[in-house]
Amino acid sequence: MSELVYTLIEFCSVAKVDEQRVTEFVEHGILEPQLRQDQWIFPSEALSRCQRAERMRQDLQLDLHGVALALELTERNQKLRQRIDYLEQLIDRLRH
Amino acid sequence: MDFKDYYKILDLPPSATQEEVKRTYKKLARKYHPDVSEEADATAKFQAVSEAYEVLKNKDKRAEYDELREYVNNPNQFQNAGAGHGRFNSDASAESGLDDLLRSIFGDQGGFSGGAQGFNGQRGGTFNVRGQDIRYDLGITLEEAYAGGKRSLRLTTPGGDKTINVTIPKGVTQGKELRLKGQGELGHGEGPAGDIYLKISFLKHPLFEVDENDITLVLPVSPWEAALGESVEVQTLGGKVNLKIPADSQNGKRLRLKGRGLGSGDQFVILKLVNPPIETDADKAAFEALKDKFNFKPLDGMARPV
Secondary structure, eight states, X not given: OTTOEEEHHHHHHHHTOOHHHHHHHHHTTSSOOEEETTEEEEETHHHHHHHHXXXXXXXXXXXXXXXXXXXXXXXXXXXXXXXXXXXXXXXXXXXX | OOOOOHHHXXXXXXXXXXXXXXXXXXXXXXXXOTTTOXXXXXXXXXXXXXXXXXXXXXXXXXXXXXXXXXXXXXXXXXXXXXXXXXXXXXXXXXXXXXXXXXXXXXXXXXXXXXXXXXXXXXXXXXXXXXXXXXXXXXXXXXXXXXXXEEEEEEEEETTEEEEEEEEEOTTOOTTOEEEETTOSSOOBTTOOOOOEEEEEEEXXXXXXXXXXXXXXXXXXXXXXXXXXXXXXXXEETTEEEEEEEOTTOOTTOXXXXXXXXXTTOOEEEEEEEOOOOOOXXXXXXXXXXXXXHXXXXXXXXXXXXX
16 A cells, blocks of 8 residues: 555546646656656655645645645645654653 | 625625735635645635635625625615515525525535535536545554554445445554545446545554654663663563663663664654652762762853853
């Protein structure tokens, strides 16, 4: 389940995003597939990223530069939040 | 269908211009978008804001809505106006008339585009549409994440309760999504069923804290264990292992147990020096002896303002 990878066609069908859009996402560095025998291969983690990107594009009326930036910032934000949670818990354990 | 005050939802006066409506919607959409927001009920708020904007952004729909809103707020005024005037059928009960009108303006759909794929109004004939995906949060213990394994889950889906078997991959980390193909809502016509996505979150552990795929254990030790060194048993997610505390260790020292985290991660052990309680004169004398022996003043090493 964790090692699942998709070809472009499979990926589009599962993500419910058309090929042209996925290609644009790749061109903007929003998705970074691997190249295998001249074919794009997408890891399963790329699915939710692709769907999030498409939702942001539609709902917030962002262009793809905006989507790329928003994704990067929200992901960085989430990482920082997790790190803060971790450090706060750790401080708590060290004090009591 | 309840009447919703779209102006209140957008926090705008009914006199707001189309420009103001648009600007406010964009601001609130960014604030509450479920993929961006950290607000607790972001999804519901985003849906409400989107629904309001769907109606108010269109001048005709907005005019109809304004009339309806006026009617809801001042029903008497309309009753006196006579049946010939408006589109409100005064024979129908206010409730059902309201319902029909709302439907005629807004249709049956919510405004949320997230993952939804509507039928675009096509009625009749055959159509094949893939079933909706369903998303759940799955809270698991760190032990489950470490070892992986199978788990049986009972889920409440729109199509009724069902039991599914999930394989939790070994070393899975927080936020990862597991996809269960074809377990979502049934499709229409020849359309395939949707999928279930399970988002992994970790339940709080009594001993460990998690940082991506590393875990940390705070280990209480006595001053002499830290000073003299000692081999102690410590808990890991895979059972107990021996850990050698080096001599002359200070409080807060961090030791690493390689490969004992999640997947390729490590376990870290942070030493927490704990003094024994001083209960008797003899206890006190033991510390006095240490004081005399060391004449140690850590405060002297601290930088001070001039």
